[in-house]
Amino acid sequence: MSVLLAYLSTLSVALYTLVALVAFAANSVLCRMALSVQQTTPLIDPSSFTAIRLTAGALVLWLLMSLRTRRLHTNTSDVNTSDVNKSAANKTKAAISVSHGSFLAAGLLFIYAVTFSYAYVLLDTATGALILFAAVQMSMMLMSYIQGQRLTLLEVIGASLAFAGFGYLVLPGVSAPSIIGLILMALSGCAWGGYTLLGKQSRKPLFDTGYNFIRTLPLVAAMIGVVWLLPLFSVVEPMNHLILSPAGILLAVLSGGLASGVGYALWYQALRGLTATHAAVLQLTVPVIAAFGGVLFLDEVISIHLSISASIIFLGIGLVILAKPKSITINKLT
Known part of the structure; x- marks a missing residue:
């Protein structure tokens, strides 16, 4: 029985992870569609996109939290009024009323979102992806190392191989980056890395993510x-100042309500079963997933370049997952 439960737990973590990724x-595709500078006029400006994205995420998560809370109250009201049941009901209400998330996580989420939006006005897709995910991986591994997690040789080889495959995927399209864009995207990646590590402490992923979004408002x-x-106060017109279009607003709502709000809640759920290195x-x-999405929905073709890159990345990830992590932990995140 315990083996079956362990298998189901592993399967659920894999499913949550896949859907979140x-x-x-x-989310990356929606952001680029809305903010692309290759268009004559972007569909929306970065600040409006960020505002609508976070607001839509907060609204969708608030609705989901309300439905969840109502269901818990309904289940509580259906039980008998014995002392034991009253005690259970009180515990349920107390659990619902407890504050979730944190101001630190909300601040990191906001920094990630706003710097991501402004950076992608200055960077092309490949360059932005390289800087973002390099910053995410390096910041998470550095913070994990500070917290006491040590990598095995196989994990180091696997992580290096995965990153090499990722570099092979995006480098042909990389151009010399804008310095400001590079700094903004690196800051976005570091903020997301910190937000992800904080998520490993989450016990109620939906509520934690929801309150994090609400605190960004x-x-x-x-x-x-x-x-x-x-x-x-400026004689210079700000970059892409207040551009709004119906298509841009729709893309921001989809990015915030579905790809960000629901996706991040599922990511927090998945993190409960992942190490920082795995994440x-x-x-x-x-x-890679975005590229294959282009094949499915935009009639793009699977190139040899994409196939080789994906194979290298998945091989590296496989080595990391198969490696047995060292059981050395100096500190835990608080």
Whole structure:
């Protein structure tokens, strides 16, 4: 029985991880469609895209949390009124009323989202992906090392191989990056790495993610206020100042409500069964998934270049997953 439960737990972690990574890939595609500078005029400006994205994510997650809370209250009200059941009901209500998430996680989420949006106005897809996922992997592994997690030789080889395959995928399309874009995207990757590591502590992924999104809303309001006021104090027109179109708004809503809100909640759920190293390396599959998405939905072809890159990445990830992690932990995240 215990073997079956362990198998089901592993299967659920794999499923949550897969769906979350697909959501990340979809999010990248939606962001690039909305913010692409290759268009005559972008469909939406970076600040508006970020604001709508985070607001839509907060709204969708709030609705899901409300449905979940209502179901818990309904289940509680259906039980008998014995002392034992009253105690269980009180515990359930207490669990619902406990504050979830954290201001630190919300701050990292906001930094990731806003720097991601502005960076992709200055960078092309391949360059942005290389900088972002390099920053994510390096920051997560560095923070994990500081916390006491040590990699085995096989994990080092696997992670290096996966990153090499990722570099092989994007390098042919990489151009000399804008310095500002590079800094913004590197900051975005580091913020996402920190947000992911905080997610390993999550016990209620839906509520933690939901409250993290809700806590970003004051920061969103402040950002929009600054963007609106900026032209009043500057003789230079801000970059892509307040561009809105129905298509851009729709892409931002889809990015925030589905790819970000639901995707990040599933990611927090998956992190409960992943090591920091696994989480860092697995995210290198996102550009590959996005590329195969182009094959399925945009009639693009599978190139030899993509096939070789995907094979190298998945081989590296396989080595990391098969490696037995060292049981050395100096500190735990607090």
